[in-house]
Amino acid sequence: MPWGKQETKPRLSPETIDYALAKAVADGDIVNLRQLFAPASPLRAWSPENIYSPKYAYLLPPSEQEGERLFQEALALVRDPDIAEHARAQLEKDGPPQLHAALVMTLADNAVRLGKFGAAAQAYEWLRVRPRMQEEFLRQGDTALDQNDIARAVAAYHAGTGLAYNYAAFPEPLPAVPDYQTRALILHADYPSTPENCVAMQDPAAFIRTALSYVFLDAETAARLDARPLEQRIAFTAAFVRRRDPDWDAFAERYRNTCTFVTAFGRRLAQDTPPAEAEDGGLAEEIEEQQATADPREIEARLLGRSIPEGEWWQYLKELAYEHPAAALFVARQSVGHGVEIVMPRLREDCPLVEPLGLDVTRTSRP
Amino acid sequence: MNDAGYVDYFAALELTAEAKQGEVRKNYRKMMKDLLLSIGRERLTEEKRDRLLLDMARLNAAFYILRDNERRARYVEDRRRVIALEEEWRGLAETGGAGAEEARRQFDRAMRDFLTTYMEDLVLEAGRDRECVEASNWDRAHERHAGRVLRHDRHRHYQKILERLPFHEVTAPRVNWEERARVVDAILTEATR
Numbered sequence: 001m002p003w004g005k006q007e008t009k010p011r012l013s014p015e016t017i018d019y020a021l022a023k024a025v026a027d028g029d030i031v032n033l034r035q036l037f038a039p040a041s042p043l044r045a046w047s048p049e050n051i052y053s054p055k056y057a058y059l060l061p062p063s064e065q066e067g068e069r070l071f072q073e074a075l076a077l078v079r080d081p082d083i084a085e086h087a088r089a090q091l092e093k094d095g096p097p098q099l100h101a102a103l104v105m106t107l108a109d110n111a112v113r114l115g116k117f118g119a120a121a122q123a124y125e126w127l128r129v130r131p132r133m134q135e136e137f138l139r140q141g142d143t144a145l146d147q148n149d150i151a152r153a154v155a156a157y158h159a160g161t162g163l164a165y166n167y168a169a170f171p172e173p174l175p176a177v178p179d180y181q182t183r184a185l186i187l188h189a190d191y192p193s194t195p196e197n198c199v200a201m202q203d204p205a206a207f208i209r210t211a212l213s214y215v216f217l218d219a220e221t222a223a224r225l226d227a228r229p230l231e232q233r234i235a236f237t238a239a240f241v242r243r244r245d246p247d248w249d250a251f252a253e254r255y256r257n258t259c260t261f262v263t264a265f266g267r268r269l270a271q272d273t274p275p276a277e278a279e280d281g282g283l284a285e286e287i288e289e290q291q292a293t294a295d296p297r298e299i300e301a302r303l304l305g306r307s308i309p310e311g312e313w314w315q316y317l318k319e320l321a322y323e324h325p326a327a328a329l330f331v332a333r334q335s336v337g338h339g340v341e342i343v344m345p346r347l348r349e350d351c352p353l354v355e356p357l358g359l360d361v362t363r364t365s366r367p
Numbered sequence: 368m369n370d371a372g373y374v375d376y377f378a379a380l381e382l383t384a385e386a387k388q389g390e391v392r393k394n395y396r397k398m399m400k401d402l403l404l405s406i407g408r409e410r411l412t413e414e415k416r417d418r419l420l421l422d423m424a425r426l427n428a429a430f431y432i433l434r435d436n437e438r439r440a441r442y443v444e445d446r447r448r449v450i451a452l453e454e455e456w457r458g459l460a461e462t463g464g465a466g467a468e469e470a471r472r473q474f475d476r477a478m479r480d481f482l483t484t485y486m487e488d489l490v491l492e493a494g495r496d497r498e499c500v501e502a503s504n505w506d507r508a509h510e511r512h513a514g515r516v517l518r519h520d521r522h523r524h525y526q527k528i529l530e531r532l533p534f535h536e537v538t539a540p541r542v543n544w545e546e547r548a549r550v551v552d553a554i555l556t557e558a559t560r
Contacts, residue, residue, distance in 0.1 A: 101540035127540045136551050155558035167522035168515045
């Protein structure tokens with residue numbers, strides 16, 4: 001295009017407007033819906049932005065989406081005469097737009113369906129129904145637990161906890177986002193003075209309570225399940241961990257293999273040596289002398305699935321918790337001398353989550 | 368006139384708007400003493416600790432603002448003004464009057480300023496005031512914890528105000544909670560299918 005000449009913006013068809021709005025609603029995409037009504041929106045007649053240009057292709061549905069149920073339902077809603085008229089008026093209005101509540105509500109419901117809980121929480125918050133919607137999910141989760149329907153209860157609690165809001169966020173409240181990488185550090189903030197004094201070695205009931213508070217990111221929601229039988233809470237926790245982390249089995253396999261690897265270091269590594277009491281030329285040096293190729297730091301690298309150059313224990317823990325949130329429940333800090341600490345697997349033999357989460361080291365492991 | 372949400376420091380010290388300086392000091396000392404005694408008696412959970420911290424911060428702020436004539440007059444005036452702006456905007460929004468958007472913006476700015484000034488900034492400032500420190504033993508550890516607790520409290524007040532305000536970013540939703548329960552049920556059924 002010659003310099004100084006502007007491409008003429010093609011005329012917007014009503015169908016394009018409907019399709020763009022329906023896509024945002026079907027995708028549960030609050031950001032795109034807001035953008036469609038922003039001052040420089042490509043849907044505004046006076047805006048120089050052209051929705052047919054490749055940079056806005058993401059605002060229109062690909063052909064394969066057009067036949068999907070959620071899109072068709074959203075399209076029918078967008079074409080409702082009242083909603084369509086309101087949307088057109090807002091696109092022509094000079095000033096802050098007011099979105100139609102029905103669009104925002106359906107968008108929020110779709111966002112929950114698609115697991116976009118942050119978008120859903122924000123949309124429900126606009127509609128001033130978020131706390132009650134969150135409570136409704138948790139209530140139906142409790143009903144499912146009454147019927148021992150674990151899968152449904154997990155889905156309900158997953159959505160319910162996902163709709164949490166952080167009212168202390170600065171400067172504006174925001175949807176609460178999972179921050180396991182920070183919470184894992186809090187969980188392991190104190191060095192366990194004895195091997196038994198760490199999260200993974202708590203008695204089963206206390207361990208399940210800690211696990212639920214951690215995976216829910218909220219102790220208050222975890223307390224809702226306190227009165228439930230322990231067996232049900234165990235089954236629920238295991239199912240919730242797997243729902244939160246669909247790639248859990250990959251970690252479980254690495255965990256089992258790492259446990260096998262740890263035994264190669266013998267019992268000395270399992271003995272606790274608090275950092276203050278570590279002697280010069282401690283365990284790390286001793287092991288290096290005896291097994292020239294072995295380095296205890298390989299344990300955490302195997303757990304994570306990659307090594308971090310010059311990585312500290314907390315770096316491994318953060319990344320581990322980010323990749324597999326519940327992993328932080330089955331590890332402990334371990335001093336290996338020379339002021340070096342690592343993160344290594346630690347479990348109670350009778351830990352109720354070992355079997356359902358596939359952490360049983362007696363299972364077949366790859367050498 | 369609905370003033371819920373705009374922190375009332377006279378009420379916090381169980382005083383009327385005409386209370387004299389002596390009454391402010393007397394009530395503050397008595398209430399702070401009672402609070403410190405109850406802190407000593409109670410077994411503190413995280414939730415209770417946050418609540419007591421907030422009570423302490425609120426008493427300190429009330430005393431700090433009301434004992435100084437200039438600060439007190441400014442607080443009273445700011446509170447009166449923000450309530451008047453809310454009334455003005457609600458009136459314009461309900462009648463669809465011209466200037467509703469400008470009135471909303473003006474009110475929104477004033478409300479945020481009011482909540483930030485009187486529920487965060489001056490509360491933290493009060494915690495560094497010699498007389499408040501002496502009466503409440505407020506220290507750096509309190510201040511560190513208070514940031515999060517005060518923001519939560521400010522937002523609780525903001526929500527109280529928001530509940531009665533007209534919708535502006537979205538149209539007012541017509542929420543049928545039975546239908547909402549059915550939607551949640553359908554979502555959960557799909558999720559477990």
